[in-house]
Amino acid sequence: MKRYWKLLAMLAVLVMTFSGMAGIALADETIKIGIVGPRTGTAAATGTAFEEGIALALDKIQGAGGILGKKVEVVFEDTAGDPAKAASGIEKLITKDKVVIVLGESHSSAALAEIEVANRNKVPFIIAEAWHDDITKKNYPYVFRAGPCNSGVVNDSIMGFVKQYKFKKVAIFAETTDWGKGIKELAEKGLKGLGVEYMTIDTETKSQDHYAELNKVKKFKPDLILAFVYGFGVHYLIAQAGEAGIVPSQALLLEGAGPPSLWPEFWKTVGKYGNLELFVSRMHEKVLLTAVAKDYDAAYRKKFNKAPTDYKSRSIYDVILIAADGIKRAGSTDSDKLVKSLEDTNLEVSSGKVKFGTEKGTYAYHQWQPPMLIVQWQDEKQVVVYPMDAKTGDLKK
Amino acid sequence: MEDLLLYLTNGVFMGTTYALVALGVTLIVGIMGVVNFAHGELYVLAGYFSALFAQAMGFDPLSSMLVAVALIFLFGLVIERILIRPTYGQEMYSLIITFILYIILQNAYLVIFGPYPNKPPSWVTGASNLFGLFMYGNQRLASFAAAAAVIAVFMVVMHKTWLGRVIRSVAMDREMASLLGVNTQRVNMLSFGLGCVLAACAGVILTPVFPVTPTVGVGISLTAFVVMILGGLGSLTGCIVGGLLLGIVENLGVGYVSSGYKHLFGFVILILVLFFRPTGLFGQKQL
Numbered sequence: 173m174k175r176y177w178k179l180l181a182m183l184a185v186l187v188m189t190f191s192g193m194a195g196i197a198l199a200d201e202t203i204k205i206g207i208v209g210p211r212t213g214t215a216a217a218t219g220t221a222f223e224e225g226i227a228l229a230l231d232k233i234q235g236a237g238g239i240l241g242k243k244v245e246v247v248f249e250d251t252a253g254d255p256a257k258a259a260s261g262i263e264k265l266i267t268k269d270k271v272v273i274v275l276g277e278s279h280s281s282a283a284l285a286e287i288e289v290a291n292r293n294k295v296p297f298i299i300a301e302a303w304h305d306d307i308t309k310k311n312y313p314y315v316f317r318a319g320p321c322n323s324g325v326v327n328d329s330i331m332g333f334v335k336q337y338k339f340k341k342v343a344i345f346a347e348t349t350d351w352g353k354g355i356k357e358l359a360e361k362g363l364k365g366l367g368v369e370y371m372t373i374d375t376e377t378k379s380q381d382h383y384a385e386l387n388k389v390k391k392f393k394p395d396l397i398l399a400f401v402y403g404f405g406v407h408y409l410i411a412q413a414g415e416a417g418i419v420p421s422q423a424l425l426l427e428g429a430g431p432p433s434l435w436p437e438f439w440k441t442v443g444k445y446g447n448l449e450l451f452v453s454r455m456h457e458k459v460l461l462t463a464v465a466k467d468y469d470a471a472y473r474k475k476f477n478k479a480p481t482d483y484k485s486r487s488i489y490d491v492i493l494i495a496a497d498g499i500k501r502a503g504s505t506d507s508d509k510l511v512k513s514l515e516d517t518n519l520e521v522s523s524g525k526v527k528f529g530t531e532k533g534t535y536a537y538h539q540w541q542p543p544m545l546i547v548q549w550q551d552e553k554q555v556v557v558y559p560m561d562a563k564t565g566d567l568k569k
Numbered sequence: 570m571e572d573l574l575l576y577l578t579n580g581v582f583m584g585t586t587y588a589l590v591a592l593g594v595t596l597i598v599g600i601m602g603v604v605n606f607a608h609g610e611l612y613v614l615a616g617y618f619s620a621l622f623a624q625a626m627g628f629d630p631l632s633s634m635l636v637a638v639a640l641i642f643l644f645g646l647v648i649e650r651i652l653i654r655p656t657y658g659q660e661m662y663s664l665i666i667t668f669i670l671y672i673i674l675q676n677a678y679l680v681i682f683g684p685y686p687n688k689p690p691s692w693v694t695g696a697s698n699l700f701g702l703f704m705y706g707n708q709r710l711a712s713f714a715a716a717a718a719v720i721a722v723f724m725v726v727m728h729k730t731w732l733g734r735v736i737r738s739v740a741m742d743r744e745m746a747s748l749l750g751v752n753t754q755r756v757n758m759l760s761f762g763l764g765c766v767l768a769a770c771a772g773v774i775l776t777p778v779f780p781v782t783p784t785v786g787v788g789i790s791l792t793a794f795v796v797m798i799l800g801g802l803g804s805l806t807g808c809i810v811g812g813l814l815l816g817i818v819e820n821l822g823v824g825y826v827s828s829g830y831k832h833l834f835g836f837v838i839l840i841l842v843l844f845f846r847p848t849g850l851f852g853q854k855q856l
Contacts (some may be wrong), residue, residue: 216684374829384823415706
């Protein structure tokens with residue numbers, strides 16, 4: 173009997189040893205990439221856009237033989253735009269899932285919590301769509317952003333648009349989040365610099381009713397409203413501003429976040445008041461800046477049988493390509509080698525050629541600002557009205 | 570004056586919606602002692618149903634709303650029979666079960682309906698000039714009228730009909746009602762179903778104004794709880810007054826103080842009321 177026990181024990185040890193080795197072999201066959209972003213909450217639509225972009229990027233990378241001869245595995249953690257959930261989500265990706273790099277996010281509040289975890293754990297983190305300047309202004313060595321930042325969007329795009337079209341009175345409508353507060357302050361500063369009269373309304377993020385706030389805007393009689401409200405909230409704002417007789421008859425409304433104006437239910441919620449609405453975007457079907465943009469557009473239409481609308485699917489697609497390129501050039505998944513490799517990035521993606529800033533001291537460190545477009549809905553068709561060299565039509569007032 | 574009128578008008582509209590949402594929670598708490606955490610999710614489901622029947626099946630707005638409310642009523646009866654009834658006398662268990670139900674439903678909506686907002690077609694479009702002073706959405710006015718009508722009918726049923734008397738008798742003294750031949754278990758079931766109907770009515774009436782998303786139910790439930798506590802646990806009249814008070818205070822706060830702290834005003838008024846009247850405005854265990 174004793175002999176059988178010994179035999180069983182030996183067998184158990186052998187099984188465990190080989191299964192462990194098999195596990196190691198399996199783990200070594202893939203490169204794990206972590207993605208963070210909202211799959212629930214007010215911006216859950218961004219999670220859907222991210223899923224689409226991830227699928228397309230994986231098709232492209234796996235089709236080319238993976239990275240360093242290994243397949244890529246993506247682990248997508250829902251952060252719901254909540255800093256606490258975001259911090260624990262990225263911690264789990266790094267410590268439990270053992271990802272070699274983390275990508276994504278589209279909420280500044282969540283990203284500001286995540287960069288602390290990534291930097292503490294010395295794991296590279298490339299942000300796709302969280303815009304607050306402080307994300308890169310903190311100059312963390314492991315944190316990069318291959319996407320818009322508040323300063324870039326306000327100074328390069330929105331203020332240029334205001335100046336170009338000679339708006340005289342601007343109402344700023346900003347949600348009370350990190351992103352909303354940050355971009356509001358930059359817009360106020362920019363308008364002051366241009367000598368444009370302005371007023372500011374702070375609004376709660378989850379507020380669905382804006383009538384009382386819009387009453388103040390109407391009395392100010394602006395010719396432009398800058399709406400820094402993300403998610404479905406901006407749909408309610410546009411619909412109510414229309415009912416209150418403000419847009420589009422009295423003022424145009426420029427939505428400062430972009431994708432919510434492209435989400436499928438936009439027209440159903442805002443109705444006729446969506447006409448002449450403006451929004452900031454990284455993408456337009458007639459403005460395909462690079463060969464990668466054309467590839468992406470064709471691949472998207474083929475895979476999903478529809479035209480791409482939410483540009484955040486393309487943002488995450490770009491960021492995954494940047495990460496893959498970084499790992500390839502590093503020839504390793506070692507964090508420090510990866511950071512060095514990312515700093516040397518010179519890669520063409522769908523929005524342009526990526527080069528990260530390397531001089532410390534400002535938000536431009538580890539930041540690459542893609543060119544942004546200002547698009548106007550004209551009879552349910554998207555018309556690029558700014559910058560002038562990318563215009564596809566005239567601004568209608 | 571123009572500003573004040575707008576803030577009051579919008580406050581009364583929002584307050585009526587708050588009251589309608591909170592009445593269902595209050596009814597269920599008053600009769601059964603059950604705090605239904607999934608109340609907001611039933612509101613959301615009714616909103617989705619009305620949108621689905623109107624868009625995918627081509628029902629007219631009224632029919633889609635009626636079918637949605639009927640389905641939620643049946644769903645409420647099933648929830649009571651399967652999930653709530655076994656927990657009678659164990660308030661903590663019912664609390665946990667409705668909390669779990671809220672999580673399951675919210676995730677199910679995300680999977681089934683997706684993350685985007687959903688709304689049925691508006692009953693009316695455009696806006697009207699109220700008092701010759703400001704523009705106000707026609708759909709809001711229509712939804713306000715419908716919500717006020719539902720509240721009025723509900724109050725008449727509760728105070729002027731045999732059914733209402735039976736329900737109120739159970740809330741006042743369950744044992745005595747039982748001794749007098751009232752089937753209290755059936756009253757519980759009916760009350761829960763009726764509470765769900767109120768959530769559904771709020772859902773179908775308000776979804777054309779505020780489209781539903783999978784997670785919007787959390788805010789709905791939270792507001793309902795605030796209104797219920799403000800008005801006094803179990804008081805239907807308190808619920809209506811509490812809802813109107815909350816709506817008006819929020820709008821005056823946004824209008825004259827700051828728009829960045831809209832929901833804070835509601836909590837401030839709640840703390841003040843509880844400080845001076847710990848049982849709420851109309852707090853007593855009597856319907």
